[in-house]
Amino acid sequence: MNPFLSRWVEEIAQLTCPEKIHWCDGSEGEKSALLQQALASGGMEELSQTLLPGCYLRRTPEHDTARTEQLTFICTGKKEDAGPTNNWMAPREAYEKLSLIFDHSMAERTLYVIPFLMGPLGSPYSRIGVQLTDSIYVALNMRIMTRMGQVALEALGNSNNFTRCLHGKADLEMHHRFICHFPEDNTVWSVGSAYGGNALLGKKSLSLRIGSWMGQKEGWLAEHMMIAGIEDPEGNITYVAGAFPSQCGKTNLAMLVPPPSMKGWKVHTIGDDIAWLHPGPDGRLWAINPEAGFFGVAPGTSQKTNPNAMAMIQKNTIYTNVLKTPEGTVWWEGVGTPPPEQGIDWRGRHWTPAQGEHAAHPNARFTVPAAQCPSISKEWQNPQGVPVSAILFGGRRAGLQPLVYETSGWNAGVYAGATMSSETTAAAMGQTGVVRRDPMAMLPFCGYHMGQYFSHWIRTGAQLQNPPKIFHVNWFRKDSKGNFLWPGFGENLRVLQWIVERARGEAGARASVLGYIPEHLNLDGLRLSQNAFGELFNIDIQEWREELEYRKRFLETFGNVLPEEIWKEQALLQENISKTPIGADAYVHPAN
Ligand code: OXD
């Protein structure tokens, strides 16, 4: 028995006073036993085992359906280390405050000890965590999302090098909810929520917040990115990684099915949410997906938007906050089939379409093993990862940003990522549809000062002899009537084709004020009006002048921690924009 681990478990048991302690081994027998208990307690419901074998449903309290960023803290000794974009609490205050909530909170409950591995077994890039939780639902989800149990315990051996992740439901009330990260102690304490992003501590907490801190110290990057291999008809595979805020289509992009006109193209999924990126000895950037499952958004997932996801969630899936039909199957808005005549909605109430209310919560989820994805790559568990040739940054913007542009180099790409913005979605509690700056889609997930994070990006690029090219994409541009201009989903492969060809130095481009725009885009078999195409690539100079002002104010919030290189890129763009008259063709000017 690892003495560091047993001592810590003992310490936490003294605080939380569980009735029992269960050490998870990750076996099939254990899974069945946990499921039986969850069903018996009413915490989970069985779905039709003939139509959806191995699938279960969980309904959560109404106020526990999304991440609560306002209750998420970085607890570093010095406040400056958390930076202006994070909530900060002094470590001592946080431990004291949360100890009061944890105190005796597990009486009459079982404490599950979950050793877990983030990353492929045997990878030098993998990290180990141990989560203590009193939620069976969380334990069952961790079982899908990580490599959990004996395998992780063996990988840990007698080492003290693991992230201590304490999670407790307490009373699941907001006023008892805190998600606190102590990067200096390699520790996370989360209490009062059982929602994935708040409670599956291998995901956002370890893989991103603690991971980004570790990455800065150790020379790698922990990113909110999907990873996929794009295979062309000749069989060449080019790997891309893409950062998009929550609910902006990372899962769909990672599992994309090529449109019929793009015969011979294939997409191989490595990951849909998190990438750990390491400079390799060959001067390239190598990516692993630390997770072992997908925690995807159900609403909007359909045969049209993501057929691979639809195929993978027919078995061994935990559904959260979707509608249950009388047949024991599931339904959600945007699933592409007509609503059932009746069902039990996400709140557990009888539902009919006539009521006009959401059947599923807009942030309803499925948790499913990655291995079940039909497009999963042969390389997804490669301990070395895959070499990344292109990085995509993108947000959900109705205007401003063109469909795609290539930045003029690594630092210009870091600047494009640092100034990213997106309309907010239901993945976090709060108002949706409001534009906010979300650098590299990491605003809620960066575990330290974002100014230093940008410097770390700049430094990482400088050390790569063969860095990925960096692109900005926007699948969400709308016309003046509010209709999407680009069909998105599988058709995004047309843009990816240009991106991978650029990454290989093959496709043509023309310079614009922002960077390089495609000279030619494969639109075969796609009905897109000339007008729509023009609008998709329109760079509105007046809008960009205003945007530059917003960016300036945003970048100023990082004070003198913001690297000079970012200001330099802002100045270059400013110069390009200011010498372009309003209404002029923004393409004629050479990029930086
Ligand atoms: C997620 C998120 O669940 O980003 O991946 O919120």
Ligand code: MN
């Ligand atoms: Mn995410």
